[in-house]
Amino acid sequence: MAFEGLSERLQNAISSVGTGGQITEADLKQMMREIRLALLEADVNFQVVKTFVRRVNERALGSDVLESLTPAQQVLKIVDEELTELMGGEREEVILATSGPTVMMMAGLQGAGKTTTVGKLANYLTEETKIRKPLLVAADVYRPAAIDQLQTIARQLDVDVFSKGTEANPVDIASEALAYAKDNGHDLVLIDTAGRLHVDETLMNELRNIKAAVQPQEILLTVDAMTGQDAVNVAQAFNEALDITGVIITKLDGDTRGGAALSIREITQKPIKFTGQGEKLDALEPFYPERMSSRILGMGDMMTLIERAQKDYDEAQAEEMAAKIKDATYSFDDFLEQLDQVNKMGSIKDIIKMIPGLNKIPGIDDLNIDEKDMGHLKAIIYSMTKEERANPDIISQSRRRRIARGSGQDLQAVNQLIKQFNQSRDMMSQLSKGKTSGMKKTMRQMRQMSGGGQGMPGMNLPGMDNAFKTPEQLEKEREDKKLQNRLRKMKKRR
Template identity: 50%
Template sequence: MFESLSKRLEGIFNNLSGQGKLTEEDVNAALREVRIALMEADVNLKVARKFVERVKEKAIGANVMGSLSPAQQVLSIVNEELVEVLGGSDGKNKLDLSGNPPNIIMLVGLQGSGKTTTAAKLANFLTKQGQRPLLVAADMYRPAAVNQLKTLGKQLNIPVYAEQAGADPVDICVHSLDYAREQARNVIILDTAGRLNIDERMMQEVMNIRARLQPQEVLLVADAMTGQEAVRVADDFNQAVSLTGMVLTKMDGDARGGAALSIRSVTGVPIKFMGVGEKTDALEPFYPDRLASRILGMGDVLSLIERAQETIDQEEALKAQAKLQQGKFDLEDFLNSMRQLKRMGPLRGVMEMIPGFNKLAAMPEMEEALEGDQLKFIEAIILSMTKEERRNPDIINGSRRKRISRGSGTTIQEVNQLLEQFGEMRTMIRQISTGKGPWAQLARQYTGSAGIPGMPALPKAGGKKTGKAARKEKRKQRARSGRR
């Protein structure tokens, strides 16, 4: 997501940082590069120009030029303007469910934009928020659309209202109101048929549904990978049915991000959700400030923490914390950690939320690790070991490695590589848990006292003292008590 733009912007600000005190010419040159980067990311031309003009107006001033860290000041201004372009902080990007139940959410969009899957994702999201959604199959034109929604609803244990083939979509939506009240459902999600924005008859149908049901939310589901075409489609649908928001799908596959950076400015329609994968839990609320931070390579720690809290088993986390504090960490713990991480979603998506990830991603070995499903190979190797080998990896000799290799369908080199990486990780964890060594210093630098988001809190450096240090501390305490 936004990989190409993030890399370009990072290079621009690195150059600014290396120049110390900035001149107006330095800022102008940097902003020319920013404009080119935005254009290459398929951002609307007018939006890119206005963005650069606003940044330039704020950046070329005595406060910035005379500051001790002018490059950081410019970066801060760019961050503020990115937030504004993406939707600002007016709260309009949040779903409005303030009306009398059942609240109605109507999904519209082109054919193939992912409405049916998005309807299920949205229902799943609302269920986690404590709502009781009802899915309505109002697509009578696409073969198997109704069955697809029923299948998704069954997987999520969410009811689906449907009628026989040939029924009028407007009537289906109207009838679903009574069904929702009977089933005590407080949110109705209408999955309407895909339609071209130039098809007058189909557009009239969706206008009729809007007029009859007066939904609180009318969300356009659009494919982010279509770039500026998504912006034009949003403009057409907005004129026809007065959109209240958008859901951008396939954001995980969009390296440029031009649609997300253009839609609000061009159409005035806020983005409310992002589809970031194929699974029914791969839907994220759209936070302009968090996304701007991610684009600039500053990560998205808040989203990372929220995702970790949703997926990480607290009991397992407490067990891991106890083992970390004892300086113990074996391959069973490693496998459990990998499985917890896997539940948080695609590895690249999780890593993008970590500050400074762009620099790590540039490393060839990191790029290789993020491609494909590396975790399943790790899991296969570890599960091919005996319980004794997992708990005491040091006993794994050459013959055991050959057996593990055959059992997991991997090469001996891959088994050796995993064991070497595990050894390095075990060293790192021991250093962090004791508060001594280069890894402990690095952990304090990046995580401070809060620890790693979503993971057990790390013991502070110089924790419980042992041996001579402990006896010396006790003598000092007795001496202080005697003086009192």
């Protein structure tokens, strides 16, 4: 995922700050060097890095540590505030017309995901705003299959497309689409303009003419996060030619260093309005600078997690599930239902990173739940009868053998899953009743079952046991481990 390398480097740099009452110049010099390197490696624009480091340095140097804050926490607060400011400070909403249809013009180079983003934006706006009847406009007449792609997306969303084929002039298409929208009650016109492999004057002239013809409320530029500094250069060129109103960054879920998101706002002075994190038409998220900063600095992002959960869970369902958990009547059917809901929210690894504190648990980065492993779990559960799924306590050894045969898994895997399920159910019941005694023991048992290659694949949560230890206990364990390593090395030398 984007920012992983940057996140780790920044957190390490900040945690290296001294523990006295003030941040010394020596502390700050070392930390600033690490931050500078981390940002440059993430492909953040050099000038942006220079300005950012200067701002943090000026605020942190000699800064009195606030009451109850360590120097590292004080610097973390400063870096968080400056990162947030670097990315725009506050979320900027899309601009909607006060009367008549809202017109949005989508621009970008080929390969940035512009046409897919048109569909994502139409889907988002119909769900989250007063927009109810969007019209997608096929104004890209040059790229092979661009019109077909837009029509396919429109069918998936059940919305209309305005197209005049590949022979028409894109400016005429945009003008006629706006007139059509007014006549047919469309409240949003999303114009998918042509892209190029690189910025050229012919493209820019065409886009300027479309802008003059339809007077859009928004000109949104789609850029590919994986192109790094090129994304910033593209944004700068389009902004100079069109005076864009905002940016949508795509492929932020890919193996990218994330520098574009940290540079574009500072270079163009135009807001990042959305990020695309996946191929599905619902994989578009509003961009909140403060939330992105928190995620980069390892402080989680509970607001985004809550919003994702609210989209997929209704209140009655949640209350019913909470009651079952409290009474320990939670069944395998409930487990399957929740598994599907969680999958809609994203990968388990990404969800964990949004929960403050969980990402600090040693070994959590090694957590990787494979889709195939989840398929194996589902196969076991689907091989149970309806009665067995509802009441796991009736599953005898002979029933377990039958389930193993039906699912294509071995008996040990079936036994492990049922035992882990029962222990999890008990633990959740204790938590819901406010009881924590015995929970640590249950967690240890679950780790022992899933560790050492003996448990069900994907069920192990490395380091979760550490969530129940104090910082002093963790520090003592680290020191003991270091001492043991030194003793082993001394024995080897002998």
